[in-house]
Amino acid sequence: QVQLQESGPGLVKPSETLSLTCTVSGGSISRYYWSWIRQPPGKGLEWIGYIYYSGRTNYNPSLKSRVTISVDTSKNQFSLKLSSVGAADTAIYYCARNGDYPYWFGPWGQGTLVTVSS
Amino acid sequence: QSALTQPASVSGSPGQSITISCTGTSSDVGGYNYVSWYQQHPGKAPKLMIYDVSNRPSGVSNRFSGSKSGNTASLTISGLQADDEADYYCSSYTTSSTLVFGTGTKVTVL
Numbered sequence: 526q527v528q529l530q531e532s533g534p535g536l537v538k539p540s541e542t543l544s545l546t547c548t549v550s551g552g553s554i555s556r557y558y559w560s561w562i563r564q565p566p567g568k569g570l571e572w573i574g575y576i577y578y579s580g581r582t583n584y585n586p587s588l589k590s591r592v593t594i595s596v597d598t599s600k601n602q603f604s605l606k607l608s609s610v611g612a613a614d615t616a617i618y619y620c621a622r623n624g625d626y627p628y629w630f631g632p633w634g635q636g637t638l639v640t641v642s643s
Numbered sequence: 644q645s646a647l648t649q650p651a652s653v654s655g656s657p658g659q660s661i662t663i664s665c666t667g668t669s670s671d672v673g674g675y676n677y678v679s680w681y682q683q684h685p686g687k688a689p690k691l692m693i694y695d696v697s698n699r700p701s702g703v704s705n706r707f708s709g710s711k712s713g714n715t716a717s718l719t720i721s722g723l724q725a726d727d728e729a730d731y732y733c734s735s736y737t738t739s740s741t742l743v744f745g746t747g748t749k750v751t752v753l
Contacts, residue, residue, distance in 0.1 A: 570732050570744040583740050619688055628736050629679035631691030
């Protein structure tokens with residue numbers, strides 16, 4: 526049964542770059558689409574972007590200029606970089622598997638809270 | 644892309660049925676049969692409940708069902724139980740090959 530685990534700093538300074546990694550266990554990353562989703566405290570879900578194991582990506586238009594998602598199949602990991610962060614980027618960040626097509630999300634990681642503050 | 648529109652809250656008594664709507668446009672909900680639904684309990688990660696409008700993943704109760712008409716998708720929970728109290732989100736694939744979530748609905752079991 527595939528499991529996902531997010532990791533990375535819980536505190537990032539304004540204007541710096543947020544970096545998170547999602548480690549996939551119980552299955553190979555070399556298949557399927559994989560996504561990042563975030564949820565500001567007390568608010569709704571926002572899709573950030575997805576990556577195919579081959580490296581093909583697509584991003585939320587509202588974040589596209591600041592987002593990079595990459596994959597490392599040798600480590601069974603995929604990563605998120607969000608540049609020039611501000612307070613509005615404070616959120617729980619989830620990684621999730623899509624499927625053979627990027628139409629839905631499941632399973633999800635447990636999520637990691639990233640706070641943007643000086 | 645704009646978030647899909649869901650009612651902020653829906654409530655029902657144990658044993659009753661409730662329906663949550665998810666309204667989009669012809670560029671997302673109305674254009675594809677790729678609507679999914681997620682259940683999120685407080686402090687937990689979302690869980691996939693319905694995919695491709697009306698399909699249930701293995702292990703999800705058949706009390707949960709999905710449908711779509713035009714630009715609006717719906718999630719129905721029948722035989723409402725206390726554990727169904729949670730936030731529910733819809734999601735849809737879009738013409739830009741992106742994904743968009745709904746605004747979320749808080750379900751309260753009275």
